[in-house]
Amino acid sequence: MTNVLSFFRGPWTIAMYTWREGMRKKILIAFLILSLLVIFGSNFITAFLFETGSQSGTDVDTKLIKDICVTAISLFGVLITIFISASVVPNEVDNKVAYTILSKPVRRYQYLLGKFIGVQLIVLLNLALMGALFFVALYIKEEVMPSLLLMSLLLTYFMFLIVSAFTFAISCTASSAVLPTIAGLFIYITGNLTEYLKDVYERAGQTTQLLDALIGKTALYLWHLLPNLKAFNMRNEIVYAQPGDFMQIERIMMLVSYSVIFAIAGFILAYWIFRRREL
């Protein structure tokens, strides 16, 4: 027990300080203000668009608000996730804080674990704040469906976790945040396109030509290998939700495990890269 505690003490200390540093970053506040503007702005836009105030107008307009907000949260959230995940390690390698930390009784995997947990805390807090804003905006519109919203935020976080883990792994090769940030965006975009891979497989399967078959097989393997980030998107459920709707708990558990497995793989990759890295 004391062993377990002492193993996690270093990472935890590092995580807390990473979190503190991250919270001081102006960019986080900027994103939060931006999401504030979008979320409340969407109220005004819809009020402006559907001035008639007819029955159907209200319906369309809350749908639009929800749509804008859900998209804004996941877009801003993923940008912050990528940016933070890409920068925590390279920054400390660059300014040599990593040297001083690693010269203390902290192993490299403990250092990475601390950094990674710190990133997750920042991402979670940020998501929670944006979610709270969204909630307030809907509350004003008397369209509150707290449980569905909460589930959606939860799944959004687990989508971020996958992006975060792989961006973090790539950042372990770098001493500046630029390349890993670009890589993170790439991961996010690719991860949202994996469904097309299945399309490719199915269409390629229709001919019997060798090249087509090859492309089809490759697409299939990639489809299995790459994380499908779209699966975490609950935009439709939220936008078209009816009172009394609820998420299937099995589906959520599935997605959460799916995300955790990818996150662990990403972290192992990060460690494998960082283990013998020359600082």
Place this chain on the structure above:
Amino acid sequence: MAAVIETDKLTKIYEGALKGQDVTALKSLDLEVREGEILAYLGPNGSGKTTTIKLILGLIFPTSGSLKIMGRKDIGANFIKRNIGYLPEGAYYPEFLRGEEVLRFYGQLYGLAGRDLKRRVGDVLELVGMSRARNRMVRGYSKGMRQRIGLAQALVSDPKILILDEPTTGLDPIARKEIRDILVRLRNEGKTLLISSHELLEVELISDRVGILYDGELKTLGALSDLLTDRDITVVVAGLTAQARERLESGGVEVEEAIGEHTTLRVPSNRNVYEVIDLCKAANASMVSVRPRRETLEELFVRVVGDAGDQAAEKQKETAK
């Protein structure tokens, strides 16, 4: 005295992206840092000092050769790290934290907590003279204050070994002196210090032994008193006649250009200084001073590195043929 750090043919080659871009930063280094000493690790920029230090700390890995710290070879082990304090070259500390918070952070990494942590942080702040600035943000610190916090950070666990990479570079003379005083105090408390520097004067005053590194090779290692050769005697006289001057020169004395009345004579250690004095007396020159002239570390440095430079030049010529 036991060696706390020992390197054996330690070699580091940084691999370049292309063949032929490899940099041999350290060539077969045999270095020994003994318990309780201040070893000054000297060399011009790019000679491999930081490389050596990073190898010792396990931040980079040797190409060949090996090293032992406190008799152990598992360099990254926490046991070893617990006993080493390290100040990197030109380090930065989290700007958004207060001085005291920085030290608390590093202290926590050693497993310090609660009252122990508080006491240790207070002690090291006191030691480096930063007690009054403890609650200010690192962002507002001067260069000297940052360096002090860096030193405090290295000391927070009260380690046996201190490894400081250019601790006084870029500081003003007063700050340098204060840091030097702290280092001597630590040595007197029984700590072992390895201090790298490219500024000789900085460490000449405080080191027990010096190692001179040049182009990745350790050119010399030993106590200063052993390394500095026999010294000349400098005689300064006034009103030396041209005739007497000629006689002195023919007798092997180096005569410098007169500055005003005064002429400086360098009497090599193999010459009897009394003969020179008698000669001056006979020539009616008046004595201004007679004093032994110690070879400075700078001169030793030029001598050691100068030879290396000459050898390298010759080698190149030979290969050119």
